[in-house]
Amino acid sequence: MKRTIVPFGPQHPVLPEPIHLDLVLEDEKVVEAIPSFGFVHRGMEDLASKRDFNDYLYVVERICGICSYMHGMSYCEGAERIFGVEIPDRAKYLRTIWCELSRLHSHLLWLGLLADAFGFEALFMQSWRIREKILDMVEDSTGGRLISSVNLIGGVARDMDREMLDGFVKQFDKMESELRSLTKVFLKDTTVRARLFEVGVLTKTDAILYGAVGPMMRASGIELDTRKLGYAAYGDIDFDIITSNGCDSLARCEVRIGEIFQSFNIIRQAVAKIPDGEICISVKGNPKGEATVRMEQPRGEALYYMKANGTRNLERFRVRTPTFSNIYSLLKILPGAQFADVPLLILTIDPCISCTER
Amino acid sequence: MAGIFKFTKFALRNLFTKPATRAYPSVPARQTPRTRGAVQVNIDDCIFCGLCNRRCPADAISVDRAAKSWSIKRMSCVQCGNCVLNCPKKCLTMEGAYSAPACEKRSELFRKKESPIPAVHTLAPAPTDGKAIAPDRVLVIDMTSCVLCGLCARRCPTGALSVDRKAGIWTVDRAACLQCGNCVNGCPKKSLALVPENGHPQVETYTRSAAPATSEKTETPITAQPKGEIGITVDLSTCILCGLCVRRCPTSAIAVDRKAGTWSINRQSCVVCGNCLDVCHKHSLSKTTEGIDTSGIQVYAKTVELKAEATSAAPAAKSEPVVEATPVETAPQLPAPAPSSEASATDAPVGNGIAIDMDTCVLCGLCVKKCPTSAITVDRAAKSWSIDREGCVLCGSCITACPKKSLSEAEIPLLKTYTK
Amino acid sequence: MPKFTKSPWVMHYDGSSCNGCDIEVLASMTPLYDIERLGVVNTGDPRQADILLITGGINYYNESVVRQIYSQMPEPKVVVAVGICACSGGVFRDCYNIKGGVDTTIPVDVYVPGCAARPESIIDGIVQALEVLEKKSAASAAPTEGESNA
Incomplete structure (x- = not known):
């Protein structure tokens, strides 16, 4: 059968990010996908040697706009481990709350983009409408919608008082009921099921072989969640690891929706348990040493390695983001898929190409 | 059947709830107390240390210490808040201001207003020993000794004084007067004083009487009248052409050219106030009636060599004209x-x-x-x-x-x- | 706001952005900010677009892509640089792979500051771009009338 090669990207209407795939097609079926990345590469890790380590925090925050909070938080965690300081408990709980808010907004964003990818624009609009409420909460507490700049080495810069926290929790009830009717469409609607069910199957063995992380891996039945390591205040909070055995796009949708509702619960627990106290301790001097931080981003496990040699600039700062691991799974599930499903499959790994390419 | 009416609930709800849209240009943008906006500076508190410049990750701020200005490139500021966090004087804020889109990249410059006290240096600082600042006193002048040099007007921090030499008028606005005493201390003729209030009007104008009052002082200045014989002269044998008299002259009548070795005075501008006499360390200046040509500029040129306390090999050091501010000398x-x-x-x-x-x-x-x-x-x-x-x-x-x-x-x- | 007779079609491209501004551009299309009520439609095809919204700086890899998209747009066209990275390179201007803001490659008509640029600023930027578009259409319409008369 004759093969055609269709170039997909870097500018295409469905994905907000530039990636380029050369899709080798036989009729309508994808046989091979040859990737070509690098459109978003900025060379950020090299900047670590040029900027003061306190100012570099603001560069690290801007690795990605969607996962921005956790990048900043991981950098601060790494620096705090190098300095060997322990931040106050209230700061840990505040960081947890913001982490979960960040996860909420990221998953809702993903749900909307997924709906847009299979053509259901009304669902896209509804998901983002609910997401705006989360962004309003983040703006009320930090001042910025996506890039919050609220982490500092030694704690956090802003506090959330009792009134604000209770106000947030009160809004969750209404949001949960809206979301339940929305997610019912994602999981139960016939047309949506037809697009998602048995599409992009990644078996459990393949998931382990290709190094999938995050919801991609948990939808294939692997029960791992980096939050169980207990950084920030996660050690004090009760939550289950959400998995599914479906191994297809519908399963990934289920896992992420489950994580949305779980995040509401985690925030409720954190708000109930948050202790009083300071929010920041002052850390002076230059760091010397190295640290590795693993954190559960909305997209999966991210690994941060920092090395400092006693000067103002870090010697090395390396990030291995979750999408970087998930790209191999993407290249595994693309062959055999229909051409029309390609945007959907790219979105099902929750790509964050700017994180990957830095 | 049940399937048909399932959607009715949603349809009715959508009909009767208001839309979720914020009609932005018609309604103002959402602002919270913490919303990050454009960085603003309170320039009066700023000490131009430059910490904000060094800390800015996007290099948007520039600080010029000499010119006392602080500027920010609006199209480079990422609103991270590092400058606000690190400012030692806490003069930067970021909440509440909006940076609007524009068709060209712009920066905003903030400059500290110069202090209105002019840079007329005195050798002794004006004493502000509390007695000068006395709200129950008012400023008065003795016009018989006033030479209308205008030094008081220049030293006044609020601009309460004005001097019109041509018309021979000195005016004080007592509402603006702070009773700081700067003018009193700076008056070369000691014509000013702060006296207890006694029904003085708020704005008062004093005029020089046509005939100057005779007094025992021989140095009565004569500005409103045609210049008489008296004028300033210089003894160039002792004058070192340092230029201090140039700086002290309130009417910029004196000019010194060190290279050419000349000292000149514009007799028309000179009000014979004697400020230059007071400041000359070498006592080279004096008031005299001899050789004064009041029509224009008089130039005195040095023909005598510069001071050279003679030693064996003097000539090499002597006749070289003095070059200013070059550290690498011959x-x-x-x-x-x-x-x-x-x-x-x-x-x-x-x-x-x-x-x-x-x-x-x-x-x-x-x-x-x-x-x-x-x-x-x-x-x-x-x-x-x-x-x-x-x-x-x-x-x-x-x-x-x-x-x-x-x-x-x-x-x-x-x-x-x-x-x- | 001036009176608009035709609705402009917007195309969005991300050149080395962190996604923050892209998400805010998409958020301006969603119900809360809804730029579609001003008549603006988000299209994916540069050949049908009037306004190009670019986020992120230009790096050596996507320079040719941006030029190609710009050349595919029909006249009159307006370029809006959304976000500080597109205006001037932002925090990344010292990176080895970043050339600078968008104006190093294509001419920019409106700069929208912010990191990430708020949807309200993006709406303001698009409204300004519409005014620039009106001027450009008027300028390009005049010579053709002269020709048809001649």
Whole structure:
């Protein structure tokens, strides 16, 4: 059968990010996908040697706009481990709350983009409408919608008082009921099921072989969640690891929706348990040493390695983001898929190409 | 059947709830107390330390200490808040302001307003010993001694005074007057005083009487009248052309050209206030009635050589015109001389002058700042300290200012440059 | 706001952005900010677009892509640089792979500051771009009338 090669990207209407795939097609079926990345590469890790380590925090925050909070938080965690300081408990709980808010907004964003990818624009609009409420909460507490700049080495810069926290929790009830009717469409609607069910199957063995992380891996039945390591205040909070055995796009949708509702619960627990106290301790001097931080981003496990040699600039700062691991799974599930499903499959790994390419 | 009415609930709800849209240009944008906006500076508190410049990850802020200005490139600021966090004076804020889109990249400049007190230096600082600031007193003037030089108007921080020399009028706006006493202390004729209030009007104008009141003082100035015979003259044998009189002259009547060796005075502008006499360290200036030509500018040229306390090999040092502020002189590089050093190897004259101990000198430059005649220059890169012996008036300000006590006045070979 | 007779079509391209501004551009299309009520439609095809919204700086890899998209747009066209990275390179201007803002490659008509640029600023930027578009259409319409008369 004759093969055609269709170039997909870097500018295409469905994905907000530039990636380029050369899709080798036989009729309508994808046989091979040859990737070509690098459109978003900025060379950020090299900047670590040029900027003061306190100012570099603001560069690290801007690795990605969607996962921005956790990048900043991981950098601060790494620096705090190098300095060997322990931040106050209230700061840990505040960081947890913001982490979960960040996860909420990221998953809702993903749900909307997924709906847009299979053509259901009304669902896209509804998901983002609910997401705006989360962004309003983040703006009320930090001042910025996506890039919050609220982490500092030694704690956090802003506090959330009792009134604000209770106000947030009160809004969750209404949001949960809206979301339940929305997610019912994602999981139960016939047309949506037809697009998602048995599409992009990644078996459990393949998931382990290709190094999938995050919801991609948990939808294939692997029960791992980096939050169980207990950084920030996660050690004090009760939550289950959400998995599914479906191994297809519908399963990934289920896992992420489950994580949305779980995040509401985690925030409720954190708000109930948050202790009083300071929010920041002052850390002076230059760091010397190295640290590795693993954190559960909305997209999966991210690994941060920092090395400092006693000067103002870090010697090395390396990030291995979750999408970087998930790209191999993407290249595994693309062959055999229909051409029309390609945007959907790219979105099902929750790509964050700017994180990957830095 | 049940399937048909399932959607009715949603349809009715959508009909009767208001839309979720915020109609942005018609309604204002959502602002919270913490919303990050454009960085604003309270320029009056700013000390121009430049920390915000160094901390900005996007290099959007620039600070010019000399010009006292702070500017920010609006299209480069990422609103991270690092500058706000690090400002030692807490004069930066980020909440609430909006940076609008524009068709070109722009920066905004904020400059500290200059203090209205003019840069007329006095040797003695104006005492503000509390007695000058007295709200129950008012400013009055004795027009018989006033020469309408205008120094008081220039020293007034609020602009409450105005002097019209042509019309012979001196005006005070007592509502603006702070009773600070700056004018009283600065008046060369001591015509001003702060007296207890006694029904003085808020704005008062004093006029010089046509005939000056006779007084025992012989230095009654005559500005409104045709200039008489009296005027300022200079004794160039002692004058060192330092230029202090130029700086003190309130009417900028004097000009000094060091290269050409001339001192000139514009008789039309000179009000014979005597400020220059007060400031001259060499007492070269005096008031005289002889040889005064009041029609225009009179130039006195030095024909006599500059001061040279003669030693064996004087000529090399003498006739060189004094060059300002070049640290690399033609003088040879010499080690720091001790008062009784082997400087006879050079041909520098020995005399009373400022001596420096280069071992303790740290080249901080404080002596440069304090020297009233700008005779000293310090070159940190070349590690040299130079002094213009002709310009030095031996006032001793540098000796007092030196934190390392490296300077002293002694009988030494008068070298010009010393290096570490 | 001036009176608009035709609705402009917007195309969005991300050149080395962190996604923050892209998400805010998409958020301006969603119900809360809804730029579609001003008549603006988000299209994916540069050949049908009037306004190009670019986020992120230009790096050596996507320079040719941006030029190609710009050349594919029909006249009159307006370029809006959304976000500080597109205006001037932002925090990344010292990176080895970043050339600078968008104006190093294509001419920019409106700069929208912010990191990430708020949807309200993006709406303001698009409104300004519409005014620039009107001027450009008027300028390009005049010569053709002269020709048809001649």
